[in-house]
Amino acid sequence: MSLTTQDIERIAHLARIRVTPADVADVQAKLDGIFKLIDEMQAVNTQGIEPMSHGLDMVLRLRDDVVTETDHREKYQKNAPQAAEGYFLVPRVIE
Amino acid sequence: MAQWEVVIGLETHTQLTTVSKIFSGSSTEFGAAPNTQASVVDLAMPGALPVMNRGAVERAVKFGLAIGAKINRRSIFARKNYFYPDLPKGYQISQFETPIVQGGGLTITLDDGATKFIELTRAHLEEDAGKSVHEQFDAESGVDLNRAGTPLLEIVTEPVMRSAKEAIAYAKTLHNLVRYLDICDGNMQEGSFRCDVNVSVRPMGQKEFGTRREIKNLNSFKFMQQAIDYEVQWQIAEIEDGRKIQQATVLFNPDTGETKAMRSKEDAMDYRYFPDPDLPPLVVSDEMLARIKASMPELPEAKCARFSSQYGLSHYDALLLSQDGSTASYFETAVNAGADAKLVANWILGEVSASLNREDKTIEQSPVNAVRLSNLVARISDGTISHKIAKTVFEALWSGEAASVDAVIEAKGLKQISDSGTLEKIVDEVLAKSAAQIADYKAGKEKALMSIVGMVMKASQGKANPAQVNDIVRRKLA
Numbered sequence: 271m272s273l274t275t276q277d278i279e280r281i282a283h284l285a286r287i288r289v290t291p292a293d294v295a296d297v298q299a300k301l302d303g304i305f306k307l308i309d310e311m312q313a314v315n316t317q318g319i320e321p322m323s324h325g326l327d328m329v330l331r332l333r334d335d336v337v338t339e340t341d342h343r344e345k346y347q348k349n350a351p352q353a354a355e356g357y358f359l360v361p362r363v364i365e
Numbered sequence: 366m367a368q369w370e371v372v373i374g375l376e377t378h379t380q381l382t383t384v385s386k387i388f389s390g391s392s393t394e395f396g397a398a399p400n401t402q403a404s405v406v407d408l409a410m411p412g413a414l415p416v417m418n419r420g421a422v423e424r425a426v427k428f429g430l431a432i433g434a435k436i437n438r439r440s441i442f443a444r445k446n447y448f449y450p451d452l453p454k455g456y457q458i459s460q461f462e463t464p465i466v467q468g469g470g471l472t473i474t475l476d477d478g479a480t481k482f483i484e485l486t487r488a489h490l491e492e493d494a495g496k497s498v499h500e501q502f503d504a505e506s507g508v509d510l511n512r513a514g515t516p517l518l519e520i521v522t523e524p525v526m527r528s529a530k531e532a533i534a535y536a537k538t539l540h541n542l543v544r545y546l547d548i549c550d551g552n553m554q555e556g557s558f559r560c561d562v563n564v565s566v567r568p569m570g571q572k573e574f575g576t577r578r579e580i581k582n583l584n585s586f587k588f589m590q591q592a593i594d595y596e597v598q599w600q601i602a603e604i605e606d607g608r609k610i611q612q613a614t615v616l617f618n619p620d621t622g623e624t625k626a627m628r629s630k631e632d633a634m635d636y637r638y639f640p641d642p643d644l645p646p647l648v649v650s651d652e653m654l655a656r657i658k659a660s661m662p663e664l665p666e667a668k669c670a671r672f673s674s675q676y677g678l679s680h681y682d683a684l685l686l687s688q689d690g691s692t693a694s695y696f697e698t699a700v701n702a703g704a705d706a707k708l709v710a711n712w713i714l715g716e717v718s719a720s721l722n723r724e725d726k727t728i729e730q731s732p733v734n735a736v737r738l739s740n741l742v743a744r745i746s747d748g749t750i751s752h753k754i755a756k757t758v759f760e761a762l763w764s765g766e767a768a769s770v771d772a773v774i775e776a777k778g779l780k781q782i783s784d785s786g787t788l789e790k791i792v793d794e795v796l797a798k799s800a801a802q803i804a805d806y807k808a809g810k811e812k813a814l815m816s817i818v819g820m821v822m823k824a825s826q827g828k829a830n831p832a833q834v835n836d837i838v839r840r841k842l843a
Binding site: 337346354359 | 392399416497507508509637
């Protein structure tokens, strides 16, 4: 399959990545390459093989339900561009 | 005008009662100062990895067993991708293709006693997002990530409900069940139990579903009723005016009683689910399954059946008493303390419930505990006090005027008069003043007898034993 310019714009929007009009062709070619790779994998006969959801053959480790973390807000918020009254501040968002 | 059929399905987010988060060791306690319960995992710091909370898995399995669902022994976590400031990773860890719980269902009972089985599609584990505040700051939104990573079990029904009443009955039954199982505290104000309701309408008899709109985040049964009623009327009016329903997510505004679209399908999200590479498959072991099976409490339905057969209660009374765990245990404590089960049931569903409702209290907060109620009922059964006087005693116990049933009876001189000599004297006095009623009774009016008995009761200030008075009056007028 081959991606259209609209597909590229939509994928870029969903990923919140800015792709300038000048870059579209380049991105399109790279993504097409990835899809070609996927097509090749799809062509492999996998009949009789149980699908895996993870690359490693292991199961999820479980931890006991206990509180092990303590409050490090001050330290963590030093990383934030803006914080006040204990909140992280972000550009105003209202749905 | 066409007849319309309403089609409803529910998605309920129940917050699980674990003390720590689903993928981190942060506390889930409600009400802490902003961001004091957010660890590197909850904040999505680079390199931080999720580690699954066993307690959340166990609660999901418990729920699945309770509703007769299939427990997927191997289930998969997926990333649901979207951008919002209260979701620092840019994706929510959820379950998509293979949820931990599949199928099963709940039986609901409607007000008219009719029952209906509500099929569930699935229940899956996921993490909650953080909270945004918009009013507190001038130009920014504040983000509190204490709630981020709180374990949720999202419980999804098939579109099988056909009225707001059925939807509410289902939500209440589910609410009772999760509290019974002790997997969710059910606190709707704090958001521990939130319902999204999918509503569509179609002409009666049509096979295909109409286009649905989803009412988000209803956190009270009253709002749910109002929101569905409004939404149904709105959709019918739109269609009858020749417009098409657009699939949309809507919010209910409790102030106006209206629903309003927040986003339409055109800009609907594309979540691009894929298996989370940070989390290998979740396996429910034989050992875990057996252990949870062994720890299952008696469920509401089984309890209801047992209350009927063991105590001879009507199905309706048994249902009311078994619906929530606290009421059921109050009832059984009172009965085990020696009182007559039917009388205890009547008292709980009558006087006790009315008093609790009046003061907006739960049964655990009842000033008259189960043992005290049992003592009161025992005093009715053994003839010490009449039913009417028992209400006076109950009020005194409720207000805290006295600590024991016998103390109230003693202090107020409420003991029933069963001494036949005393009773005969009162009857004679009343009969002496009741020539008209006596004539009526002798003329065959049974009602006149009741009126005489009533006067005797009054003359005794309610303390006379009514059955005995009845006998004496009949005998004297024979």
